[in-house]
Amino acid sequence: MVPAVRRTSGSLSSAAAEKLRQAGVPEPEASAEVLLSELLGMRRSEASLYDGPLTDEHAAVYGAWISRRGSREPVQRILGKAYFRNLTLNLSDSTLVPRADTESVVEAVLERIDRRGFGRVLDVGTGSGAIAISVSQERPSCEVHATDLSEAALRTARHNADRAGAGVRFHAADLLHGLDKLRGGVDLLVSNPPYVRTADLVGLDPEVRAWDPAAALDGGPDGLAFYRRIFREAPPLLSRGAELVLEVGDGQAAEVLGLGEAAGYPPLGTYPDLTGTTRAVLLGRP
Ligand SMILES: C[S@@+](CC[C@H](N)C(=O)[O-])C[C@H]1O[C@@H](n2cnc3c(N)ncnc32)[C@H](O)[C@@H]1O
Incomplete structure (x- = not known):
């Protein structure tokens, strides 16, 4: 050859x-x-x-x-896997390639768990399972739940969790619907929701536009649709004293904190990623 x-x-x-x-x-x-x-x-x-x-x-x-x-096929798609913190995660057509930026969201979650002694964490829109599996592996005393709308993504996430020996409990759910069993019991809700403005999707790099699932990217006309839904739907699930850690796109932190505050969630802080860009916001329970 x-x-x-x-x-x-x-x-x-x-x-x-x-x-x-x-x-x-x-x-x-x-x-x-x-x-x-x-x-x-x-x-x-x-x-x-x-x-x-x-x-x-x-x-x-x-x-x-x-x-x-x-x-312009991404390296991770060619290899069928991505490295994320201590994990090697399989990917499928239905999962986003987990980003290095999201590793700092996990850092924020671990910091809140350690500071507040949180016991039950819910990762909303888990994709490959990157956040949920990391939290479960790095804080084994926590009970970690994870949701996704995509059954195919959940199959990949379950496989990744099994391989990592992480006991994450996965749920197929449209955002927070149908999670009645968790009612009042979620101490920390974490999410990296789709947050790209619909009109911006066509201008993304080919590695993202052609290879990441649109359902993992499209955050609606202003990119904020999922944050509004999370703020609307979360209260019944949250325990007393619960917190939310939400990944945000570049320049979205103030808007997301503002939306949360308007919905009654006290803004508690922000977290940078490795480049110093604000990548996550922290809010309290309404
Ligand atoms: C930006 S990706 C994040 C994936 C993963 N958490 C990560 O950080 O790599 C958003 C995820 O939300 C899921 N998603 C989109 N709409 C959803 C919905 N209505 N309910 C639950 N999950 C949804 C997508 O399938 C995708 O896995």
């Missing part, structure tokens, strides 16, 4: 990165290195320098992966 990525000078991944650069892929070195490291089972730093031979089979697979990346 003829290798699709030929090395001219430097390492194999730098030759592949050059192809990706020419195709207009952002951060081409990162993609080329991560894909090679996954293929060869090496650290990324080793893969970035690797100029050794590839078997025909590896060369063919790497060439095919680089070509898919060149067509």
Whole structure:
């Protein structure tokens, strides 16, 4: 088999990165290195320098992966998995690729659990299960529940939880409907809801627009539809003294806190992500 990525000078991944650069892929070195490291089972730093031979089979697979990346398929979709905190999560067409930004939302949740001694957490719109499984794994004394509207996403999340040995309880639900068993018992509601304005969907990067499910992105005309619904539907589920940690899109924090306050939820704070952008808001119970 003829290798699709030929090395001219430097390492194999730098030759592949050059192809990706020419195709207009952002951060081409990162993609080329991560894909090679996954293929060869090496650290990324080793893969970035690797100029050794590839078997025909590896060369063919790497060439095919680089070509898919060149067509703007995300690395995580090519590999079928994503790394999130301590977890390796399987993905499907129905799950969002969990973002590094959301790891800081988990940090916020853990901080509130530790500070308030919360026992029962509900993750609304769990997707691959990233938030719920992390919380369950990192705070095993908590009872963690998670919902999604998508049965297919829940199948992937259940698989991910089983693999991580996390005892998350999953529920198929339209947001907070039908969760009567949790009535009055949720201490911490966390959600990374769809928050992109509908009109902005077409302008998203191809990696997101073509590969993440629209149902995981579309937050309605102003991007805030799910926050309004959460504020409307949450009260019967919340315990006395409960809190909400909600991921927000860039520039949405003040609006979401304002909506919450108007609905009776006291604004308690915000949390930054790794870039310093406000990524989550904290509200009390109405
Ligand atoms: C932005 S994604 C977040 C996924 C995951 N929590 C994460 O952070 O990676 C939003 C999730 O909400 C789910 N969702 C959309 N509409 C929903 C609804 N009406 N009820 C429950 N979940 C919904 C989507 O299927 C998707 O999994």
